[in-house]
Amino acid sequence: MNHLKTKTVAFAVLLLFASATQAQQLGIGTMGQGTSGYSMGAAIARVLSDNGIDALVQPSAGTSAYLPLIDMGELDLGIANAIEVSDAVSGQGYFEGHALKNIAPAARLYPFRVGIFVRDDSDIQTVADLAGHSVTYGFTSQATMNRVLDAILAAGGLEPSDIEQVMVPNIVRGVNAFLTGQADGAFFAAGSGKVTEADASAGGIHFLPLPESDEAEKRLQSVIPQAYVDTLEPREGLTGIDNPMPMMAYDYMLVVGTHVPDEQVARIVTILRDNKQALVDSFGAFQDMDPDAMYVDIGVPYHPGALSVLNSKN
Structure with a gap:
C-alpha cells in the first residue's frame, strides 16, 4: 500500500x-x-x-x-x-x-515593404499600368490588407474600381490565384518565401515601383496615415527587386x-x-x-x- x-x-x-x-x-x-x-x-x-x-x-x-x-x-x-x-x-x-x-x-x-508583383514577361511596368487588369483583392481574413492595397493603388493614381478584383481570402491564396493564371498581379510583402516560390513557378516576377513624388506619398497617406514610401535596395533574398524600388512601407x-x-x-x-x-x-x-x-x-x-x-x- x-x-x-x-x-x-x-x-x-x-x-x-x-x-x-x-x-x-x-x-x-x-x-x-x-x-x-x-x-x-x-x-x-x-x-x-x-x-x-x-x-x-x-x-x-x-x-x-x-x-x-x-x-x-x-x-x-x-x-x-x-x-x-x-x-x-x-x-x-x-x-x-x-x-x-x-x-x-x-x-x-x-x-515592412509591400507591393504588387507581376510576371517578368508582362507589359505591366508601373502601378498605373494595372488599370483594367486583374489583381488579387478581398482578403476577408486579413481585412486591413484591402486598405493597404487601396493605398498602393492610390499612390499610383488608381481607384479600386480601376482594376479587375480577383477575390481571395488572404494574401497566400492570392499568390496561388496568380500562379494559376486568375490574376495578372498579386499583392505580397517583399522578401517573403511565397514570393520566391512564385518567382520559381512563374518563370520570373518583379514588383511594381511606386511613383517617387510628394503627391504620390500624400495619396498613399490619405488612405493609410501610418504608411510612407521607402526605397528598397536589391540584395540577396529580395526576389523581384532587381533595381532600387520605391515601395509602400509601414512598421x-x-x-x-x-x-x-x-x-x-x-x-x-x-x-x-x-x-x-x-x-x-x-x-x-x-x-x-x-x-x-x-x-x-x-x-x-x-x-x-x-x-x-x-x-x-x-
Missing part, C-alpha cells in the same frame, strides 16, 4: 511538472507558412527559446483570426502591423465596435496580451533587443531592425513591461 501510494504521489508530481512546463510555453500568433509574418514569428520563437523562454509559432489565416485569441488569453504574443494594432486596440476599421482592450504593442520590429510590431506579466514582457523585449544578429541569422529581413528604435508612437499604449525596457512614455 505504501509502495502504491509512493508511485501515486510520484505520478502526481510528474503531472504537475508537465503542466507547469506546458504553461510556460508562449504561443505566438502569425500568418501562414511562406509569409514574412510567419518567418518573423519563427525567428522570434527560436531566439526566445535559445534564451530560456519556450515559445511556439501558431500560424492561422490572418491577424483578424489570431489577435482576438491574444485578447482572450489563448495566445500570448503575435505579429501584426502598426495599422492593425492601432485599429484593434482603438476599435477602428475592421475592429470597429469590438475593440481588443487586452492586447498592446511591445516593440517595433522593422519597416511591423510585436503584440502581447495584457495577461502576460510585466517581468516576462520586459525579458522578451530585452532578449530581442540584445540578439539582433540571431534574429537576422534566422530571418534575414531582421537586418532592418534598429534595436535603438523599438518604440514608435502608433497612437495606443504599449505594455508596461515593454516600456520599462524601451524607456519611452506611454
Whole structure:
C-alpha cells in the first residue's frame, strides 16, 4: 500500500511538472507558412527559446483570426502591423465596435515593404499600368490588407474600381490565384518565401515601383496615415527587386496580451533587443531592425513591461 501510494504521489508530481512546463510555453500568433509574418514569428520563437523562454509559432489565416485569441488569453504574443494594432486596440476599421482592450504593442520590429508583383514577361511596368487588369483583392481574413492595397493603388493614381478584383481570402491564396493564371498581379510583402516560390513557378516576377513624388506619398497617406514610401535596395533574398524600388512601407510590431506579466514582457523585449544578429541569422529581413528604435508612437499604449525596457512614455 505504501509502495502504491509512493508511485501515486510520484505520478502526481510528474503531472504537475508537465503542466507547469506546458504553461510556460508562449504561443505566438502569425500568418501562414511562406509569409514574412510567419518567418518573423519563427525567428522570434527560436531566439526566445535559445534564451530560456519556450515559445511556439501558431500560424492561422490572418491577424483578424489570431489577435482576438491574444485578447482572450489563448495566445500570448503575435505579429501584426502598426495599422492593425492601432485599429484593434482603438476599435477602428475592421475592429470597429469590438475593440481588443487586452492586447498592446511591445516593440517595433522593422519597416515592412509591400507591393504588387507581376510576371517578368508582362507589359505591366508601373502601378498605373494595372488599370483594367486583374489583381488579387478581398482578403476577408486579413481585412486591413484591402486598405493597404487601396493605398498602393492610390499612390499610383488608381481607384479600386480601376482594376479587375480577383477575390481571395488572404494574401497566400492570392499568390496561388496568380500562379494559376486568375490574376495578372498579386499583392505580397517583399522578401517573403511565397514570393520566391512564385518567382520559381512563374518563370520570373518583379514588383511594381511606386511613383517617387510628394503627391504620390500624400495619396498613399490619405488612405493609410501610418504608411510612407521607402526605397528598397536589391540584395540577396529580395526576389523581384532587381533595381532600387520605391515601395509602400509601414512598421511591423510585436503584440502581447495584457495577461502576460510585466517581468516576462520586459525579458522578451530585452532578449530581442540584445540578439539582433540571431534574429537576422534566422530571418534575414531582421537586418532592418534598429534595436535603438523599438518604440514608435502608433497612437495606443504599449505594455508596461515593454516600456520599462524601451524607456519611452506611454
